[in-house]
Amino acid sequence: MRHPNDNGFNERRKTAIEAKKQLLAKFAAAPKPTDPEMQAQLAAREATAKAREERRAEREGLKRAENERQMAEAAEAAAAAEASERAEAEARQAEVNDRVARVVADEAARKAERDRRYAARKARQG
Template sequence: MRHPNDNGFAERRLAAAEAKRQLLAKFASAPKATDPETQERLAARQAVAVARESRRAERKALKLAEAAMAVAAAEAKERKEAEDREAEIADRASRVLADEAARKAERDRRYAARKARQA
């Protein structure tokens, strides 16, 4: 059984050739790279791309600066904590020495009092 819309080989071949001609005509009428409007659009795109890259570079520089500031702040905090620990250790050592000196003085006082009682 034949379909009424069934195209034969020759008709399909003519349709394909016509589609190819239309496609070629479309590309032939497209603006060329030497066209002033095309040059203008291309220049505008390049300007936008340059501006985008400069903004990207600025953001990157800002992020690097922020990271450097964060590192410097962390180092300063670590130095302060180390100084605080050293000060605490020095304070603790001085208190230990003072306590030992006080105990020795008390011991010497008791020893002197005992010797005084014996004599």
């Protein structure tokens, strides 16, 4: 049994030729690069690309400035922490030195007292 849409070779060939003609007509009707409309579209694309590039450069500048600000803050914080650490170390060292000085002074006082007692004993004996 034959299908009703079963076209013969010649009919398929004519259909293909007609499709090619329509495709060529479509491309022939397309605007050329020299048309004012195409020139306007191209100019609009270029302006958009330029604006996009300017916004990107501005964002990068802002990011760079923010990064530099954060680096400066971090450097200030590190310097403050270092100064605080140094002050604490100096305070601890001063406390140790004070304690050592008191121990030496106490030891000297004890020795002086011992020497005084020894001298008093010698004076009583002789």
